Amino acid sequence: MxxxxxxxxxxxxxxxxxxxxxxxxxxxxxxxxxxxxxxxxxxxxxxxxxxxxxxxxxxxxxxxxxxxxxxxxxxxxxxxxxxxxxxxxxxxxxxxxxxxxxxxxxxxxxxxxxxxxxxxxxxxxxxxxxxxxxxxxxxxxxxLMASKTRSDHGDQLRFAFDGDAVLFSDESERVFKQHGLDAFTEKEKADARKPLSGGPFKEFLAALQSLQKEFAHDLVPPIRTALVTARSAPAHERVIRTLRAWDIRIDESLFLGGMDKGKFLKAYGADVFFDDQKSHCDSARGHVATGHVPHGIANEFIPEDT
Structure with missing residues (x-):
């Protein structure tokens, strides 16, 4: 090649x-x-x-x-x-x-x-x-959080990413955290054609895809990527249109609607999964190697009302 x-x-x-x-x-x-x-x-x-x-x-x-x-x-x-x-x-x-x-x-x-x-x-x-x-x-x-698991996909390298606050900014997650699911859903429907801002892993994903393109003709490419997000329809549309606007392709996209991610990550066979929420990482690490991304509203200290 x-x-x-x-x-x-x-x-x-x-x-x-x-x-x-x-x-x-x-x-x-x-x-x-x-x-x-x-x-x-x-x-x-x-x-x-x-x-x-x-x-x-x-x-x-x-x-x-x-x-x-x-x-x-x-x-x-x-x-x-x-x-x-x-x-x-x-x-x-x-x-x-x-x-x-x-x-x-x-x-x-x-x-x-x-x-x-x-x-x-x-x-x-x-x-x-x-x-x-x-x-x-x-x-x-x-x-990186300690995990005793390993992918069984041979030499193929499989990355999995959460969406909000990892690949994308936490702008939508802030609406969810501060105003609830209904407000989040309505905003995502209204902004479905407005691309999300990039999160901390956008440039890494873009560099990874650039490398993937060099294996475009391989029957079994050595790199595979997945988006694993708690979003579900109708909030999925903005994510799809954002990646399209960025000209970035994800091999697999899982919209789980709040379901636990661990078993899906195991089924996908991730070598490493990146998520901003510590609770999600604690769950995922029992199935795959996991990296906590301490970014966005989920990692900000919000004092209790006094």
Whole structure:
């Protein structure tokens, strides 16, 4: 397959999302930075076990093996480790044959500030504060929640997205939260031909589709996408027309009308699902790997009336 000119899909991943660093993190929590550093150096030749994002990263990098020319996917490692203590991470990367060459080791400070500098489309981390900072700076980001499940679709990579506050802005969700379902439904009917504004994951989805187009002639394309939303008719029309206006195609669209998403995500076989509502993520993580997107009204603190 020939290589089409275009931007790379660039994913930033924290070391704790890529590998299971639970044991060493416990040392840090109990004994502090010096003990943690000593532990990592003493164990730098011990291979780390895969973390929550490992298999997604593995599938992403495998896409480069299916295309000719320059790599179209790059994964950047961002870590709070120092370069010295991070040697164990790179030794493990080499052990698993992951083609990751760029990294930022931040010596205990948050690495989110390098996400934009590397030109990343997505940042995956287990640190909610780092994720929130990345979102605040206009980068698609999610906090990975531990899950013991894996997709069984071989090398095919399946992403699933919630709609409002993830792919789209939270403008409609605000109406629902503040005024109820009837007001939401009426507004969506009235604005059915008015495209929604983009949410934090719009640009990532657009970059992902650009990559999908390079596999357009494959009988079984290696990337598949799904919209999994609590919306139902008649609120579905605005979503469909919005994606059409953006010239973005989704392979599958599930309008569940408030039904629990978990079993549908399992049936779809998502490698990772992104949602803004923590309760939805808690439900989904029992079926698929899940990333919480702390964005929009569902993640704002609203004080109770006094």
């Amino acid at each position: 020939s290589h089409a000119n275009g931007r790379k899909l660039v994913i930033a991943i924290s070391s704790r999302a890529l590998f299971d660093l639970g044991d060493s993190h416990e040392v840090f929590e109990a004994e502090g930075l010096e003990a943690y550093s000593r532990y990592q150096i003493d164990h730098e030749n011990d291979v780390l076990t895969p973390g929550d994002a490992f298999f997604v990263v593995q599938k992403l990098l495998h896409l480069n093996d299916q295309l000719e020319g320059e790599p179209r996917v790059e994964v950047i490692l961002l870590s709070r480790n120092s370069a010295d203590t991070g040697l164990r991470v790179f030794n493990s990367i080499e052990h698993y044959g992951l083609k990751i060459s760029r990294a930022a080791f931040c010596g205990g400070e948050s690495p989110y500030r390098y996400v934009s500098a590397f030109g990343c489309h997505l940042f995956l981390s287990t640190d909610a504060d780092d994720v929130k900072h990345a979102l605040d700076h206009g980068i698609a980001a999610a906090t």
